[in-house]
Amino acid sequence: MSEQEYDLVVIGAGPGGYHAAIRAAQYGAKVALIEKKNLGGTCLNWGCIPTKALYASAHLIEQIKEADDFGVEIPGFKANFAKAVERKNKVVQELVGGIEALEKAWKNDIFMGYGKIVGGNAKDGFEISIQGEDNKVINGRRVIIATGSSPALIPAFNIDHEKILTSDDILHPDFKTVPERLLIIGAGVIGCEFANIFTTFGSKVIILEYLPGAIATEEPMIVKELMKKFTKKEIELHISQNVLLVESTGSGVKATTCAADVPRDQTDTAEKSTFEADLCLVSIGRAKESSNLGLEDLGIETMRGAVKVNSETLESSVQGIYAIGDVTGGIMLAHVASYEGDVAVANALSSIGGFPVNPMTTDYRIVPATIFTSPNIGSVGLRRKVAKEQGIDVLMGLYPFQSLGKAKCMGEEEGFIMILGDKQTHKIVGASCIGTEAPELIAEIALAMQHGLTVHEVAETIHSHPTISEMVLEGCEAVVGKAIHKKGRPIHH
Numbered sequence: 001m002s003e004q005e006y007d008l009v010v011i012g013a014g015p016g017g018y019h020a021a022i023r024a025a026q027y028g029a030k031v032a033l034i035e036k037k038n039l040g041g042t043c044l045n046w047g048c049i050p051t052k053a054l055y056a057s058a059h060l061i062e063q064i065k066e067a068d069d070f071g072v073e074i075p076g077f078k079a080n081f082a083k084a085v086e087r088k089n090k091v092v093q094e095l096v097g098g099i100e101a102l103e104k105a106w107k108n109d110i111f112m113g114y115g116k117i118v119g120g121n122a123k124d125g126f127e128i129s130i131q132g133e134d135n136k137v138i139n140g141r142r143v144i145i146a147t148g149s150s151p152a153l154i155p156a157f158n159i160d161h162e163k164i165l166t167s168d169d170i171l172h173p174d175f176k177t178v179p180e181r182l183l184i185i186g187a188g189v190i191g192c193e194f195a196n197i198f199t200t201f202g203s204k205v206i207i208l209e210y211l212p213g214a215i216a217t218e219e220p221m222i223v224k225e226l227m228k229k230f231t232k233k234e235i236e237l238h239i240s241q242n243v244l245l246v247e248s249t250g251s252g253v254k255a256t257t258c259a260a261d262v263p264r265d266q267t268d269t270a271e272k273s274t275f276e277a278d279l280c281l282v283s284i285g286r287a288k289e290s291s292n293l294g295l296e297d298l299g300i301e302t303m304r305g306a307v308k309v310n311s312e313t314l315e316s317s318v319q320g321i322y323a324i325g326d327v328t329g330g331i332m333l334a335h336v337a338s339y340e341g342d343v344a345v346a347n348a349l350s351s352i353g354g355f356p357v358n359p360m361t362t363d364y365r366i367v368p369a370t371i372f373t374s375p376n377i378g379s380v381g382l383r384r385k386v387a388k389e390q391g392i393d394v395l396m397g398l399y400p401f402q403s404l405g406k407a408k409c410m411g412e413e414e415g416f417i418m419i420l421g422d423k424q425t426h427k428i429v430g431a432s433c434i435g436t437e438a439p440e441l442i443a444e445i446a447l448a449m450q451h452g453l454t455v456h457e458v459a460e461t462i463h464s465h466p467t468i469s470e471m472v473l474e475g476c477e478a479v480v481g482k483a484i485h486k487k488g489r490p491i492h493h
């Protein structure tokens with residue numbers, strides 16, 4: 001194989017692409033990884049990691065505000081957002097550096113530039129051109145497209161990247177401002193995470209949401225609990241708002257809305273409301289990054305910007321070319337992209353032959369999701385409404401953090417865990433949690449669900465005391481009325 005020929009070329013080095021490149025190298029493949037901007041993609045540079053670093057600062061502020069109760073006096077403490085941003089930048093830099101070091105350790109070639117598939121087929125290989133810092137054409141026997149997504153833009157929202165911002169702008173290494181008033185369009189995951197961070201650093205936060213509630217994907221009881229906390233923090237959430245226009249006013253920003261139920265052709269004459277602030281963050285979802293990759297010329301099918309793939313093999317409509325992560329329009333989560341990287345690599349390399357790996361098919365039944373508001377949220381499996389739609393009768397177990405010794409010691413008494421067990425089999429079919437370490441607690445339930453465990457099997461596993469993990473044990477027991485530290489109904493056999 002010549003220097004410019006690879007078994008696998010991966011376009012995009014986010015958590016899908018960088019992961020796939022390493023996995024393929026572990027199987028002995030010669031791999032090229034192409035990235036147009038930063039290694040680590042959205043997750044490491046403008047998403048999961050920087051927000052969680054800022055969340056850590058915000059959480060510390062919240063803890064310090066209660067330090068007095070714990071016997072720690074911190075007179076005159078001051079929050080310094082610029083310093084929090086510098087710390088966040090350092091965390092990002094270190095992790096991005098780590099990805100580069102790992103790829104190099106696996107002898108993967110990294111090319112910085114815009115990758116485009118310019119021709120070829122599965123039999124002879126594909127040519128991929130790279131333009132940017134590196135300029136060349138390389139050949140790959142198989143290709144994985146892992147180009148991700150970017151913030152969705154609407155012309156009427158006039159995003160100028162100065163006053164009207166996307167999450168990329170607000171996480172830019174040089175963005176160090178805490179606006180007095182922050183207007184957020186969209187009460188989804190991004191909107192709620194930033195609302196929590198900025199309100200803790202002192203902004204007055206106003207959120208405008210089109211739907212009749214925030215974070216529509218989560219259990220209504222969980223969202224209600226979060227909203228209780230938002231109200232306490234004086235975050236203003238205006239639901240059922242159709243945002244018609246966002247504009248810069250010179251000194252600040254202004255959004256004009258009408259009620260969401262006004263028909264589209266009648267918004268001009270509808271009654272309007274206006275909301276003003278110093279800065280605006282638009283977080284209304286993300287658009288797939290699929291343009292200018294050479295897809296049309298090669299006959300790779302797309303749908304509304306998403307690369308269409310076989311949902312089991314992740315192969316596109318062109319044999320030998322696979323796609324993973326946000327660009328496929330599937331579940332937009334970093335850990336799903338990484339998982340899909342494993343599947344696509346297994347299928348790509350086994351289709352070439354000669355590598356120690358068998359084909360894989362996807363399985364999306366158990367996908368944990370997490371939201372880093374305060375309190376945190378974690379969920380996995382079915383929500384109650386979906387279980388009902390699927391005709392599954394469930395038993396619900398609820399267990400509050402305030403009944404848990406460890407949570408009380410930590411002063412983390414807000415929230416609860418909800419576990420859903422199948423009424424017939426008592427197997428866990430879903431769980432949602434709001435409270436401290438909720439995302440970590442959900443990991444145990446995901447493992448239990450992956451292996452088809454019942455609530456009894458989880459509860460019969462000895463959990464260390466005193467730990468937050470006992471929330472899972474008591475939650476599982478609560479499903480069948482057996483939680484020790486909670487008054488309940490009679491045991492369900």
Ligand code: NAI
Pocket residue numbers: 048185186187188189190191193208209210211214215216241242243283284285286331332333369370371372
């Ligand atoms: P999202 O889909 O979670 O929320 C967007 C919200 O904006 C929705 O509630 C929607 O109804 C609302 N909306 C849409 N258009 C609107 C309009 N014109 N006016 C008012 N409201 C409008 O999208 P988001 O928050 O931008 O996040 C993008 C993706 O990133 C999601 O798939 C999310 O799961 C992922 N993400 C995951 C995180 C995590 O795992 N912790 C953290 C942040 C993002």
